[in-house]
Amino acid sequence: MSLKDILSPLSAWRNITREPVTIKDPLNDRPGAPRYRGFHKNDIEKCIGCGTCETICENEAIDLVEVASINAKNGDSGLRPLVDYGRCCWCALCVDVCTTGSLTMSNEYTWVSNNPEDFRYIPGVDKKSWDDSELGWKKPDYDLIPAGRIDMEELKPADREGTFLEIVRGYSRAQAEKEADRCTECGLCISACPAHMDIPGYIKAVREGNMEEGLRLLYETNPLPEMCGRVCTHKCEEVCAVGHSGDPLAIRWLKRYIADQVPFEEYKRILGIQEIEGNGKKVGIIGAGPSGLSAAYYLRIRGFEVSIYEAKSKGGGMTMYGIPKYRLPINMLDSEIGFLEEIGVKFEYETRVGEDISFDDIYTKHDAVFIGIGFEKPYKINIEGENMPGSLQAISFLDDINKDKTVDVGKTVAVIGGGNVAMDAARVSKRLGAEVIMLYRRRVEDMPADQEEIHGAYEEGVQIYQQTIPVELIPDEKGKVKAIKYLKAEMVADDKGGRPRPVPIEGSETILEIDTLIGAIGQEADYSFLPEKYSDSIQTDRGRMIVNENNQTNLEKVFAGGDAVNRTADAISAIADGHRAANGIEKLLLG
Amino acid sequence: MKDIIENIQTKFSISEVTKQRDNQYFISVEKKDAVQVVTYLKDIEKFSNFILLTAVDWIEKGQFQLTYLLSDPINKLDIGVRTFIERENATMDSAHHLWEHTATFQRELKEMFGIDFPGSPRVDEPFLLEGWDNIPPMRREFDTKKYSEETYFPRPGRTTNDPAEHMKKKLYPNEKK
Numbered sequence: 001m002s003l004k005d006i007l008s009p010l011s012a013w014r015n016i017t018r019e020p021v022t023i024k025d026p027l028n029d030r031p032g033a034p035r036y037r038g039f040h041k042n043d044i045e046k047c048i049g050c051g052t053c054e055t056i057c058e059n060e061a062i063d064l065v066e067v068a069s070i071n072a073k074n075g076d077s078g079l080r081p082l083v084d085y086g087r088c089c090w091c092a093l094c095v096d097v098c099t100t101g102s103l104t105m106s107n108e109y110t111w112v113s114n115n116p117e118d119f120r121y122i123p124g125v126d127k128k129s130w131d132d133s134e135l136g137w138k139k140p141d142y143d144l145i146p147a148g149r150i151d152m153e154e155l156k157p158a159d160r161e162g163t164f165l166e167i168v169r170g171y172s173r174a175q176a177e178k179e180a181d182r183c184t185e186c187g188l189c190i191s192a193c194p195a196h197m198d199i200p201g202y203i204k205a206v207r208e209g210n211m212e213e214g215l216r217l218l219y220e221t222n223p224l225p226e227m228c229g230r231v232c233t234h235k236c237e238e239v240c241a242v243g244h245s246g247d248p249l250a251i252r253w254l255k256r257y258i259a260d261q262v263p264f265e266e267y268k269r270i271l272g273i274q275e276i277e278g279n280g281k282k283v284g285i286i287g288a289g290p291s292g293l294s295a296a297y298y299l300r301i302r303g304f305e306v307s308i309y310e311a312k313s314k315g316g317g318m319t320m321y322g323i324p325k326y327r328l329p330i331n332m333l334d335s336e337i338g339f340l341e342e343i344g345v346k347f348e349y350e351t352r353v354g355e356d357i358s359f360d361d362i363y364t365k366h367d368a369v370f371i372g373i374g375f376e377k378p379y380k381i382n383i384e385g386e387n388m389p390g391s392l393q394a395i396s397f398l399d400d401i402n403k404d405k406t407v408d409v410g411k412t413v414a415v416i417g418g419g420n421v422a423m424d425a426a427r428v429s430k431r432l433g434a435e436v437i438m439l440y441r442r443r444v445e446d447m448p449a450d451q452e453e454i455h456g457a458y459e460e461g462v463q464i465y466q467q468t469i470p471v472e473l474i475p476d477e478k479g480k481v482k483a484i485k486y487l488k489a490e491m492v493a494d495d496k497g498g499r500p501r502p503v504p505i506e507g508s509e510t511i512l513e514i515d516t517l518i519g520a521i522g523q524e525a526d527y528s529f530l531p532e533k534y535s536d537s538i539q540t541d542r543g544r545m546i547v548n549e550n551n552q553t554n555l556e557k558v559f560a561g562g563d564a565v566n567r568t569a570d571a572i573s574a575i576a577d578g579h580r581a582a583n584g585i586e587k588l589l590l591g
Numbered sequence: 592m593k594d595i596i597e598n599i600q601t602k603f604s605i606s607e608v609t610k611q612r613d614n615q616y617f618i619s620v621e622k623k624d625a626v627q628v629v630t631y632l633k634d635i636e637k638f639s640n641f642i643l644l645t646a647v648d649w650i651e652k653g654q655f656q657l658t659y660l661l662s663d664p665i666n667k668l669d670i671g672v673r674t675f676i677e678r679e680n681a682t683m684d685s686a687h688h689l690w691e692h693t694a695t696f697q698r699e700l701k702e703m704f705g706i707d708f709p710g711s712p713r714v715d716e717p718f719l720l721e722g723w724d725n726i727p728p729m730r731r732e733f734d735t736k737k738y739s740e741e742t743y744f745p746r747p748g749r750t751t752n753d754p755a756e757h758m759k760k761k762l763y764p765n766e767k768k
Contacts, residue, residue, distance in 0.1 A: 051754050058735075063751035072761035077754035084746070187755025191762050200755070549765060583767060 032107035037090045037137045039108050040083050042124035044070065046102035049077035050186035050241035053094035053103055056144075061087035062094060067125050074192055075239035085119040092137050097144045099184065099241040105137040106130035147246025150179040152253055155326075157459040161431060164325040167456070168230070168253070173209070176257040180206040182242055183249050189236035194568060195221045195576040199236055199251055206254050212270045214258035219271050222575050223297035223340070224290055226332040227319055229256025233450060233570040264335045271301075273343055279303035281589045284366035286353050286529075289317020290571040291372035291562030293337065294578025295585075296345045302586055306345045309362065311352035315340075317374050318563070319571055321399040322421060324428050330402065354529025363534070363558075368585045371545070371553075371560040372578065375523035375569070381416055385473030386519070390481030394425035394520035401428055409434045410515020414484050416440075416470055417520035418447035423454065425518045426462045436461075437512065439468045439486055441502045467491065469504050473517060483513045525564040534558075550584025551577050559584055592616060592668055595636050603628050607673075617658075617671040625674040626684045629659050633689055638663045638670060641689065644696040646704050650731040653678045655706060659686070676706070685711040703729040 023029050032038050044067070054062040064079040072078035081094070081103065095103050103123070108130035113119065124131070153169040160167065171179065185200040193199065198217045205214030218225040232252050240248030268274055281304050285292045288310035296306045314320050315337040319328065341347060353359055363369055378393040380386060390410075394417070400407050413429040415422050418440040426436045438457070440447060443466045447454060457464070467489040476482035487509055489502035524543045527535055538553045538560075539546040544567070545553055545560045552559050561577025563569045592614055599605060599618065607619040620628050632638040638661040647656040652675075659672040676683055685708040687694040695718075697708040702718045705727040717723065726733055759766070 049754055054751065063749060064754065064757075065750070065752065066757075072758050077752075077758050078761065079752050079754055079757055084749075187753065188758070190755045191758040196759070196763065196766060580766070 027110055032109050032135070034107060034135045035137055036105075036107035036109060036135070037092045037095075038106045039085075039111065039128065039130055040081075040094075040123040041104050041106050041128075041131055041133070041136070042081065042122075043102040043104075044080055044124035046100050047080055047124070048075060048100055048102075048188065048241060048244070049079035049081075050099055050184065050188055051077070051079065051081075052097050052099055052184045052186055052241065053081050055184065055186075056093045056097045058091070058093070059087040059089055061085075061089075065122065067122065069125075072191075075188060077186075077188060080122050080125055082120060082122045086116070093144075095137055095139055097184075098139060099145070099186075100244040101139050104139070106133035107136040108133060143246065145184065145242055145246070146182055147242075149182075149247035149250050150175045152250065157461070160326070160460055162433060164431060166230075166329050167326050170260055171250075171253055171257045176206050176254060177209070179250050180204070180254055183207075184241060186241045188239050188241055189249075189251065192235045192239040194235065194566075194570075194573040195579065197221045197236075197255075202258060203249065203251070203254055206257060211258055211261045212266075215262045215267070215270050218255065218258060219297075221579065222572070223294055224319075224333075224336050224571070224575060225255055225259040226336050227290070227316075227328060228572055228575070229253070229259050230328045230332065231319065231323055232572050233568075235572075264339055267339050268343065273301050276301065276344060277303055278305060279590065281305065281368075282307070282366045283368045283370060283585060284309065284362040285370045285372065286359075286362065287317060287372040287374060287562070288312075288315035288337070288347065288349075289372050289374045289562055289574060290319060291374075291565075291574035291578040291581075292317070292370060293340060294575040295370045295372065295559070295561065295582045296578075297340055297343075298579050298582035299585060300340070300343055300345050302582070304585070304589075307348060307366075308345060309348045309351045309353050309357060311350065313349050315347060315349075317372075321402055322395060322424065323402075324398065324424050324431075325402065326427070326431070327424075352529070359529055359531060359534060366557075367589050368557045368559065370578070370581050370585070371558065371564070372562040372574065373525055373529075373564050374574075375525050375563040377524050377526045378519065379522045379524060381470060381519045381521060383470050383472055385475060385481075388473060388475050388479055388481055390515060391473060391517045392519070394421045394518050395523060397518055398424055398428060407432070409518075411435060412437070412514045413516045413518060414439055414470075414512060414514045415518045415520060417522070418442065418444075418449055419520065419522065420449045420453055421523075422518075422520035423449045423457050425520050426457055427453075427460055429516070429518065430457075430460050430462055434516070436463065437514075438462060438464045439470055439484075440464060440466050441469050441489060442500075443467060443491065446499065467502055468510075469502060471509070474511070481514060481517055483511050484517060485509055485511050523563075549580070550587065551581035552584050552588070557588065595668075595670075598636070599628065599631070602631065611669075614667055615669040615671075617673055619673045622674050622676050622683070625657070625659070625672060626686050626689075628672050629661065629686055630689060632661055632670060632672070636663070637665065638668070640664050641686075641693055642669075644686070644693060644700065646700050646706060646729075648678070648704065648729065648731045649675075650678070655681055655704060657683060657700075657706075681706040683708055685709065685714075687711050703727050705730065 051064045061084045063082045065082045067080045070078045155167045180203045183203045187200050189199045202214045202217040234252045236251045237248040283299050283304050283306050285308040288308045300306045316333040320333050378395050409429050413434045413436045415426045415438045426438050429436045468486045469489050470486045472485040474483040487504040489504050491500040492503045493500050537555050545565050551561050559581040561581050562574035566573045603624050605618050609617040640662045642660040645658050654675045657674050662669045694712045697711040698714050699718045700706045701714050708714050
């Protein structure tokens with residue numbers, strides 16, 4: 001043994017005064033790094049239960065479970081993620097993909113419990129000490145789901161004057177597939193759609209390039225996809241999970257893409273309705289609008305003999321006569337209606353019920369009747385001079401334009417109203433070369449019109465005078481419209497908690513010189529075709545027929561749908577009404 | 592650091608140089624040169640510290656990519672040496688004679704990817720996976736989900752819900768197609 005071997009242990013003593021490098025209380029003194037991926041946190045108010053976290057989890061560590069305090073509602077499934085820490089590998093993909101950014105991770109990583117069940121919990125619901133921790137992993141600033149929608153090619157605003165060419169060009173295959181690729185298939189959109197279309201299903205079909213499957217899925221719940229793919233109010237896009245952190249999926253354009261790809265001649269084969277075996281029952285439908293056409297399709301494919309009575313010379317209802325061609329080319333609707341004719345739906349055009357045929361006649365001839373008459377009669381603006389020449393109603397104005405009639409609106413047009421019909425009237429007048437001013441009594445943000453319509457109107461140079469109340473039309477020496485007098489209004493908060501009301505400001509009269517006034521403040525149903533013995537039995541509430549969950553009225557064999565029934569007053573709700581009524585009629589007549 | 596790279600280039604053929612930071616470079620070399628380059632870096636260029644050896648499975652190319660990560664702790668420089676080897680019967684020269692602990696990394700790669708390092712001490716002994724009876728689990732053809740479904744039991748009473756189905760049940764249960 002050398003001297004060194006004896007002395008070296010003693011040299012260790014020199015370390016006795018050194019600061020130790022170890023930590024005294026590692027559980028408390030050693031916090032995770034600021035971006036550490038520790039236990040999950042979830043802002044349950046922000047979370048919408050889309051389940052994208054569950055889908056991405058490689059370890060199947062996440063289950064979506066019901067939470068007592070949260071109910072399913074539009075845009076929120078009411079479910080919340082439960083994390084199993086026996087499976088979680090802390091990769092944080094769930095946080096990175098979270099569509100709302102509600103799911104994050106704390107930097108807490110130590111937790112002791114004797115009960116293994118404790119390690120399965122619902123972040124945000126089951127309270128934990130790290131719920132308020134500021135530090136930890138958060139969604140990084142790149143997106144696993146591309147935030148931007150694939151741009152839709154559109155006719156430039158400057159090129160729109162003087163033409164009714166369709167504005168939206170439609171997606172190419174590459175564009176559609178790329179857009180479809182952004183869908184997480186969460187399905188929150190399905191319940192937001194009045195017709196509950198299988199949206200994730202048909203988007204998947206786009207992604208896989210399977211147009212036939214796509215068309216089948218569309219027709220399961222909607223026999224007018226060409227039309228809806230263009231003008232639907234797309235409630236689905238409002239709740240799209242992806243829309244919480246970027247643009248919502250272009251669901252409507254993808255639907256249009258499918259419908260555009262498949263030629264109408266192929267429909268029968270793809271939808272499997274080559275031969276229809278009749279069941280001997282007859283159904284009469286009043287009105288060839290979206291609700292009537294939808295009811296007709298679902299009844300016809302189940303073997304009913306279906307006749308549609310339509311006052312006008314073409315089908316489509318308001319979508320045919322009210323929607324300008326730059327949003328919906330007429331041949332699209334014609335082809336969809338043509339397909340219904342092909343499968344055996346009979347159309348009696350230019351047959352106004354109550355004039356050309358009595359309701360009684362239809363009622364007795366058929367085993368069931370569906371009323372889809374829509375809101376045809378425009379409301380009057382109720383101002384002095386309303387009936388003078390140069391004062392028009394938007395509905396008939398749009399109808400004339402779609403029929404290619406020449407309408408001279410002059411140089412300046414005032415449109416009264418703030419709904420989609422008002423927007424259509426304004427944008428059509430603009431195309432006729434007029435200066436267009438919209439008078440709306442509330443603010444732009446209160447307008448019931450779709451955002452994109454308002455945006456389109458602005459783009460095309462329509463001016464919107466908000467908080468203006470028309471009071472009088474002033475005629476020229478020939479008795480034709482020369483000017484409109486209006487009052488400015490201030491918005492007054494409603495004591496009862498409703499939306500603010502416009503109240504005219506005294507002495508604010510303004511005169512605006514115009515050539516044409518177009519009224520578009522809403523429409524109502526015209527029930528004059530119903531003889532008393534029926535109109536007494538069919539209950540209505542503020543102009544709308546009251547129906548049960550099968551869209552059945554008080555009269556057992558009379559069903560109804562569309563604008564004259566539902567409050568949403570859009571095509572897709574009408575289509576859903578028609579479908580429900582068809583199911584109801586089938587149940588009534590076939591059991 | 593640039594001059595070091597230039598020095599290596601005069602002695603070995605390097606197919607790619609990637610500058611990650613001023614003091615961190617990656618170079619790609621052929622399989623036959625890889626251990627020689629590492630030796631050169633250790634003995635001549637003062638990269639005295641071996642940090643790690645790791646692999647990536649490029650199944651589409653039929654290759655594994657190996658990366659030797661070395662550092663020079665005095666000048667605070669890092670260098671990664673990358674090389675591709677054939678995936679089938681994957682074999683690589685051992686580097687355990689340079690640093691003893693390299694053997695541990697090589698043993699791990701043998702177990703996880705099936706890459707052999709003949710002559711490396713205890714290279715055939717299990718590293719983490721005692722009693723493993725399947726293909727090396729880091730190979731991309733290994734189906735983790737299938738393996739776990741066959742091997743482990745699902746937790747009893749575990750349930751999940753599809754958001755769309757759940758919303759139908761809650762919001763419009765009577766609607767049919």
